[in-house]
Amino acid sequence: MLSIGAVAIAAGVTPRVVRYYEQSGLLTSERTTGGQRRYPESAIERVEFIQHLIRAGLTTDVIRDQLSCVNSRIATPDTIAKLAAQREFIAQRAAELNRMEQRLGELIDSAQATLVTADA
Template sequence: MKIGELARITGASVRSLRYYEQRELLSSGRTAGGQRFYDQDAVERVTLIKELFAAGVSSDAMVQLMPCIHSGTATPAMVERLAHERARIDTEVCRLAATRDRLDDLIVTTRAAIPDAAGDGAPSE
């Protein structure tokens, strides 16, 4: 598939896909005319890259981890790095859950302070 189709399917921008290639997170072939083309596995790979970025994994870490993720071959250092990233994500999940809980408390407290917040919007008498 061409770069535009991969971008459409994955929701990644063409610019992002080129960046992923530059960082060697993604690879493509070239047509005789020099256009990039990707195999079907690229969809899963781009999806994973986007998920890792969303979880706060840096592109440098991904460069180190991708060989282990996709080929199944790993060094002890790669496994340790995967474990480190998972622990970091667990910490972030806990922090986000605590923030969500605080927001829930604020919502309850704030609603309770608003006259007729649970009612139909008509002024109380």
């Protein structure tokens, strides 16, 4: 079992983020007799996964709703439909980011073509 600090360091977040995920129902811990949180090794991967989903644009509420099927290993047709909708949301977001990357590339190319150097 790992301390909150160990999970945070391994997952690349702060202990505050780990605590927030637990308060939000995204993560669970056991408590020592002294009241300290202890997490299984799998908590590291879970925190990293949550971070990826948040960066993709999902909210903690959506993640909590969808992760319930991961925890229970039971998926209903409704859960599958919701997961598919989230996958589509992420795909649309990825396409939007790709378009923005292309536009920034064009802007960089244009700026480089008109670049005035100090020697000129």
